[in-house]
Amino acid sequence: MNQKLNGYQLEQVVAEVERLHQNRQEELNREQVQEILRELNLPDDLLDEALVQVQQRAALAQQKRRYVWLSVGAIAGLVVILAGGGLWMYSANQQIAGISSYEDSLSLAVEKSRNIREINRQDSPEVYYHVTLQNAPLGRKLSLRCDWLDPTGQVAHQNRYETKEIDKPVWPTYCRYRFPTGAQVGQWEVRLLGGERLISSETFIVK
Template identity: 40%
Template sequence: MNDRLTQEQLSKIVAEASRIADRQEMDRAQVEQVLIDLNLSPDLLDEAMVQLQRREALAVQRRRTTMIALTIALAIFAIMGYFAVDQWRYGRAIAQLSTVQDRLTFTDDDGGSLTQVNRQASPEIVYRVTLSNAPVDQRLSLSCQWEAPTGDILRENRYQTRRITTPTWNTYCRHQFGTASPGGTWTVRMQLGDRILSDETFEVR
């Protein structure tokens, strides 16, 4: 064997020797002797071992807590991202919502559209609206305002549709007229929030 070593070989030998030393274990007597060599009392060994075990356990617990917190944070971000995308899609679908037809009928629909209502007969009037580009698999929170000739809202219907199954969707609201209902030109409006989807005027006599 060549007794002369290059600098690179020396570095590798030192590194390997350090790894071997790290893998070696010492028994209690050896550790106590090291403490004596360091001018420390061997009685400190048990206390030091307890503290070491506590620190190691605390380090493991901190790593576990950090991983749990990171996992929860990632899950929250994923959920928030999902709902943000879902709300964006819903908003885009709502923006495309429109009305293709609206009619005023009695409870028994004959297919026509009323322009006049006789309040003496105390009829129930149904405002039927057909929506286009309705958001499939969603529900819409709608309202209907029945405005008297005075400009006062004498009735407001607020309701939620069933889960929409087709882009073309029929919905309706209703109002019961009576002899005390003011005569003149009435207006009914169907709204989605503050947005007016459709409106219709008719005469009450």
């Protein structure tokens, strides 16, 4: 060995040699262990079985430690996922909370036209509820719901849909319902909701 050592490296080598020497002195060979067992009046013919049991217990303990660490890692990962999901939902709710209706109207066409207040159920009309959202979250898709309530306040029809990715803060959207000829007459209401938050509503008469 031609490798040269500086003073620090020499100290490290000396310390390591001392540690190895100490470990060697602490280790007992088979004959020494048998001698100790005899001195304790214990049968030395059980030595091999005892060694196997000790090794099995050590392996089991190591396996348990591994399972503990895996469990801790899984729980930590789950906490991170739940925290991320909670943060995402909080952010989504905050964005929904900032949305309002700039204008809304009812029409018989997919394109906004004259705002109607009465419809004739005998014509089986398809009614569109147009809403222009204000403060819509840019770069997001919104999950929206329209409830069409009959004169008793019951939901006669419901639309659930997702918008396209929003690229402007003032965003038009609509939902629709084709009224059957047997629809109840009286005052109806249509509501646009984001989650459980009411964004806009409009009443109209069915004749």
